[in-house]
Amino acid sequence: MIDVVMVLIVFFLIVGRLASDRAGVRLAESGLGRVDESTPAVTITIAPGPVPPGAAAPAQGAFAARVVVNGLPVADEAELERLLRDAAARWASEHPEAGAGEAGPAETGDGPQAGSVFARLPVQVAADKGLGFERIRPVLAVCARLGVIEVGLITERAP
Amino acid sequence: MSGRRGALLRRGASDRAGAHAGPNMAPMVDVVMVILVFFMASAAFVGPEWLIRALLPSRAGPEATAPRGGGAQPEPGPARIDLVVRAGAGAAGGWSLGIDGADALSPADAEAALLARVRDAESSGRQVEAVLRSEDGVPWEAVIAARDIAARAGIARVGVDHAAPPVSGAPAGR
Numbered sequence: 001m002i003d004v005v006m007v008l009i010v011f012f013l014i015v016g017r018l019a020s021d022r023a024g025v026r027l028a029e030s031g032l033g034r035v036d037e038s039t040p041a042v043t044i045t046i047a048p049g050p051v052p053p054g055a056a057a058p059a060q061g062a063f064a065a066r067v068v069v070n071g072l073p074v075a076d077e078a079e080l081e082r083l084l085r086d087a088a089a090r091w092a093s094e095h096p097e098a099g100a101g102e103a104g105p106a107e108t109g110d111g112p113q114a115g116s117v118f119a120r121l122p123v124q125v126a127a128d129k130g131l132g133f134e135r136i137r138p139v140l141a142v143c144a145r146l147g148v149i150e151v152g153l154i155t156e157r158a159p
Numbered sequence: 160m161s162g163r164r165g166a167l168l169r170r171g172a173s174d175r176a177g178a179h180a181g182p183n184m185a186p187m188v189d190v191v192m193v194i195l196v197f198f199m200a201s202a203a204f205v206g207p208e209w210l211i212r213a214l215l216p217s218r219a220g221p222e223a224t225a226p227r228g229g230g231a232q233p234e235p236g237p238a239r240i241d242l243v244v245r246a247g248a249g250a251a252g253g254w255s256l257g258i259d260g261a262d263a264l265s266p267a268d269a270e271a272a273l274l275a276r277v278r279d280a281e282s283s284g285r286q287v288e289a290v291l292r293s294e295d296g297v298p299w300e301a302v303i304a305a306r307d308i309a310a311r312a313g314i315a316r317v318g319v320d321h322a323a324p325p326v327s328g329a330p331a332g333r
Contacts, residue, residue: 037208141321
């Protein structure tokens with residue numbers, strides 16, 4: 001029985017990781033990238049499909065794709081913004097050497113700010129290669145609005 | 160006599176059982192094997208990422224495209240090229256690339272044109288940066304391919320703009 005339970009645990013660990021991470025995402029190929037082994041603060045996965053169950057689906061600002069941020073499904077721009085702010089605050093507290101400061105009330109403005117923690121926040125985006133750009137645009141817009149200056153686009157290495 | 164023989168036999172049986180006393184190895188081997196398989200699977204699925212960097216131009220202006228971490232402003236007078244990925248053209252792959260509002264070109268022609276632009280700019284001592292925009296309906300892989308074209312042409316700073324591009328007055332792909 002212990003053996004069976006162990007096998008089940010392993011099975012669900014693997015399946016859960018895949019399901020929350022990149023399931024259903026076919027990455028575009030690029031020959032001009034580089035290997036990055038750093039740990040991003042935020043990984044945004046954009047996959048085709050409906051908004052995942054359990055996530056609210058408001059009419060305005062809702063994504064037309066399945067957006068997952070660090071394993072959490074996101075339904076709309078407001079929710080994405082909240083998760084990015086949380087991740088930025090966490091990253092700033094963990095990396096004081098980066099001179100990021102705290103992502104506190106000063107980060108709640110609408111526009112990007114010079115020296116903002118978002119300007120240094122390592123963000124990676126993994127989008128399905130078949131998605132139309134109009135489905136990816138809102139995600140990039142939220143990042144840019146918060147002050148993210150650069151993102152890493154996750155691709156597959158072209159042969 | 161028979162009682163003593165029986166006692167000896169029982170003692171021998173208990174000795175044999177005592178020789179095998181201790182941790183049962185079979186479940187432990189099973190668990191170890193499962194852990195081994197888990198780490199093998201993890202190693203197969205979680206590898207280093209293959210990343211390309213893209214700037215996110217801000218609505219505040221082109222100065223917001225400064226590279227990460229520096230707050231450094233671009234060199235004075237960089238030549239900026241506006242690239243627009245257009246959908247539905249007759250080019251291979253179903254997309255084409257417009258350069259600075261001109262008619263969209265096939266990816267191969269666009270790369271040659273960009274290379275010429277970069278050489279012109281570099282001959283006058285200017286750096287080149289590009290802002291990439293995309294029409295609705297253009298697949299993400301076309302945007303990545305367009306970004307690769309710009310990088311192959313020698314443009315190191317490429318921004319992916321989230322704003323919708325202006326509507327083309329001329330049909331794409333001519």
